[in-house]
Amino acid sequence: MADPLLDQTDPLDDFEHRQITLQDKTKLVFVAGKGPAVIVMTEMPGISPHVARFARWIRDAGFTVWMPSLFGTPGRPVSIGYSVSSIAKACISSEFRAFAANASSPVTQWLRALAAHAHPLSGGKGVGAIGMCFTGNFALSMMLEPAMLAPVLSQPSLPLGRAGGMHIAPDELAQVKARLEREDLTVLGYRFAGDSFCRKERFAAYEQALGDRFKGTVLADDCANPAAPMKNPHSVVTLHLIDEQNQPTRRAVDEIIAFFRMRLA
Numbered sequence: 001m002a003d004p005l006l007d008q009t010d011p012l013d014d015f016e017h018r019q020i021t022l023q024d025k026t027k028l029v030f031v032a033g034k035g036p037a038v039i040v041m042t043e044m045p046g047i048s049p050h051v052a053r054f055a056r057w058i059r060d061a062g063f064t065v066w067m068p069s070l071f072g073t074p075g076r077p078v079s080i081g082y083s084v085s086s087i088a089k090a091c092i093s094s095e096f097r098a099f100a101a102n103a104s105s106p107v108t109q110w111l112r113a114l115a116a117h118a119h120p121l122s123g124g125k126g127v128g129a130i131g132m133c134f135t136g137n138f139a140l141s142m143m144l145e146p147a148m149l150a151p152v153l154s155q156p157s158l159p160l161g162r163a164g165g166m167h168i169a170p171d172e173l174a175q176v177k178a179r180l181e182r183e184d185l186t187v188l189g190y191r192f193a194g195d196s197f198c199r200k201e202r203f204a205a206y207e208q209a210l211g212d213r214f215k216g217t218v219l220a221d222d223c224a225n226p227a228a229p230m231k232n233p234h235s236v237v238t239l240h241l242i243d244e245q246n247q248p249t250r251r252a253v254d255e256i257i258a259f260f261r262m263r264l265a
Helices: 049-060 080-091 107-122 138-144 170-183 200-213 248-264
Strands: 016-022 025-032 037-041 064-068 127-132 148-154 187-192 214-219
Touching: 016 107, 025 049, 025 107, 037 049, 037 107, 037 138, 037 248, 049 064, 049 248, 064 107, 107 127, 107 138, 127 138, 127 248, 138 148, 138 170, 138 187, 148 248, 170 200, 187 200, 187 248, 200 214, 214 248
Parallel strands: 037 064, 037 127, 127 148, 148 187, 187 214
Antiparallel strands: 016 025, 025 064
């Protein structure tokens, strides 16, 4: 089916809407496709038409997409006012620790449980996950779940205001590093060079902590879609993506899909 217009509400009617209860917490999760599970975690302000478009690309590549609604209104287009409102609500939510370095947001425990839930239902060797912006770090914490095999961090932006901060507890980071080494796994990361929310210091911190287990890709700012409503180059696979052959942002999507295939198929 054709993508809905990206500036209009996406009804998400090609996804199954499931209320999933894990750890005594129920969340709406949008599920579609067949094949190994990939958990798509939305950026701010919520599951926008741009995020849904990316999820459909993953689905159409032969995966089952599990896309939890963590904040915002599913399907609503991006706007400045809506983004500010969603960020404000998330920053005071007990599920997120938006300003905390060396700490993991509590919601990552639910997301790990979702990975364990999705794996036997979807099949394959394991589960992949991609976090974006506000959720960008979460796929790393999810590596504490044995089913998780393919983490992708797209413009990870937490902790807010701490350029070189890492949004994961030190003991969790140590366990993740040990697992990456033990099982010969890697973590992919993507950011724009001039992104003011995910700066070079953050990728440097990942490189120092994880060594060559972290494969970071930095895109030039002029690769970002100039028509995006947000002028700061930021959202690699969604808002600032240029959906044309040989565009660096589109190549990033293809690299992520290839990574999921290599680890999960």
